[in-house]
Amino acid sequence: MTGDLNSALPVALYKTTAFLASAKQMQAMDTATGQVTATIKPQGTPVDPGEFNTDPATPPLLVTTQGTATVLTSFVVKQAATGTQASHTVVEVHATNADTGKVMWRLTLRPPQWDGSSLDMRAAVVGADGDSAVIRVSTNDGYHAAAYGLDLNSPRQVWSTDKVRVDAVADGAVVGAVFSDDLGTVQRPAGFDVATGKRLWLGERSYDVKTSVAGQQLIRVQGADYDSEENYDRLVESRTNRVRQTVLTDIDDAECTYDGQSTLVCHGTSGASGLDASNGEVLWQLPDEQADRIAPEVTTAWHGRVYGTANNSPIALDARTGKDMPNPRTTPLLVNESVGIALDDSGLVAYPTIS
Structure with missing residues (x-):
């Protein structure tokens, strides 16, 4: 590969x-x-x-x-x-x-x-x-x-x-960016019905639109407003574009990973947080100075668990609470109920999942 x-x-x-x-x-x-x-x-x-x-x-x-x-x-x-x-x-x-x-x-x-x-x-x-x-x-x-x-x-x-780049499917809608010019530099976030291709909604003129799955009904939409040049980062309903939450702005370069169940885990250079994937409500945040806890480097999240590293060791967190769970043997980049795929000096390695 x-x-x-x-x-x-x-x-x-x-x-x-x-x-x-x-x-x-x-x-x-x-x-x-x-x-x-x-x-x-x-x-x-x-x-x-x-x-x-x-x-x-x-x-x-x-x-x-x-x-x-x-x-x-x-x-x-x-x-x-x-x-x-x-x-x-x-x-x-x-x-x-x-x-x-x-x-x-x-x-x-x-x-x-x-x-x-x-x-x-x-x-x-x-x-x-x-x-x-x-x-x-x-x-x-x-x-x-x-x-x-x-x-x-x-x-x-x-x-x-x-003239549309789509990136995410949720709740019967596919969401992406409609190109408003010949080079695709001016864009509008938009949603389309998966079964028919009918356009469901059209957002504002923007630059650098990115979309990703945030829950069963939610999509994360990022971009910059064409007129004001102000960045936006929000969770919207895939079929209506109704804004449910603004993604935390105090996490630098935040990436968000949907665990496929109920939680959206956002992580970046300055921290990590868990959001409810049904409404965007913030569930937990790290680092937590009062509890003397640092933020992990998150690699993936799946079905209620967050995986990553902290203090140079593999860690796992409860996706809903952010609390520490028993440490795994390795740090998976991809995981399901049977196997985790990790990276080491020899390349990609598969480990059995232990419940």
Whole structure:
């Protein structure tokens, strides 16, 4: 895998299997043995992401379709010319049975040509809700992006929209930024219905809009107002844009991680905090001088636990209270009920989860 730790690992966990994605293939690995049990490759020729594209792969997405655990992943490929039909750069979406590693179906999406820049593309499975999933296709320079809505039962493409970069799905809505100019520098945060692609709301003109999942119904929206140039950082309802909370501003360079259950954990260079993922209410904050507690460096949060390091040792916190829990053996970057994925001098290492 290529990339760095400034973005999510291109890995999805299902039971004791890790699905590792790259620009050219996805591998299913048994985390107990390290054995590769399946390799999924696109039918077209994978497009070289380029030497300066340090993060071409994005995490696969685990969903349930027709009662089957399914892994969705996407590849940017070159579709060969046939007869009088010219070759094209397209996106292949693959659905793989998570238990067997067998490909269930494939879909091909044909993005806009974008003035010849389509050879410099990346694709990502943004999220899913019910029987619908959303794929993002964008150029590496950030000037162009489009979104595609899929019906996972058919399977088929249901809708598409150009000049929008989507990043987060919650409560039947996908949220991102609509481009207001040709270069994508002037943007508006916006929400769309996952199943139909209908626009649900449109925010103010902005710069540098970023969106991420903050709860089952909440999205974190960051940006800078185009007119006043003032930064904003808030939690909004995904379907209405109703502001529920302003993210804590006393945490420098705050990143927020949803634990997939009930808590949003925000962390940065000056501290960490836990927010209720249903309404944005602050539950706890660290450091706490009165209790003589320091703030950890958070690596991930999952189902009620926060993982990270403090005093050069792995730590775990209760996500709802911020209280210390028994220390884990290592500091995972990704975790589920069966396995934790960590980084050491030898690379990525899998550890069994101990309850």
